Amino acid sequence: MKRIPLDVLQETARVATRDQLSRWTDFGKQENLTLGTFWQDDLVVxxxxxxxxxxxxxxxxxxxxxxxxxxxxxQVRVFEEAMKSLGSQRRDA
Incomplete structure (x- = not known):
């Protein structure tokens, strides 16, 4: 089986992350927002x-x-404590 290109995998992650973040109030523009990528066996994190x-x-x-x-x-996870430290709150809470 051939590995999927990284940009395709990143788009899958982006869409899922955006969906999860839509459940949170806007936390404003963050200047130091960064995307990190690393491998964990056959998973890209x-x-x-x-x-x-x-x-x-x-x-x-x-x-x-x-x-x-x-x-x-x-899997996609939003770290609630980190989001709360930015003043963001869950919309469904």
Whole structure:
């Protein structure tokens, strides 16, 4: 089985992340918003985070995992405590 191109996997993660973030009130424009990508076996993990002065200061907001071969979304998470620290609240809470 051939691996799906990274840009296709990223689009799958982007759509799923956007859907999950739509359940939160707008947290405004964040200057240090960054997309991190790394591999975990056959999964590509996409993290949306706020960069800090040091890597250990980063605030991870979301994480989406996409299987690299079938291109299927495995999981998408919004880290509630991180979102709340930005003043964002769940719309359905």
């Amino acid at each position: 996409f993290e949306l985070y706020l960069a800090g002065e040091r890597p250990s200061d980063a605030l991870v907001l979301t994480e989406a995992k996409v299987h690299a071969y079938p291109g299927e979304l495995v």
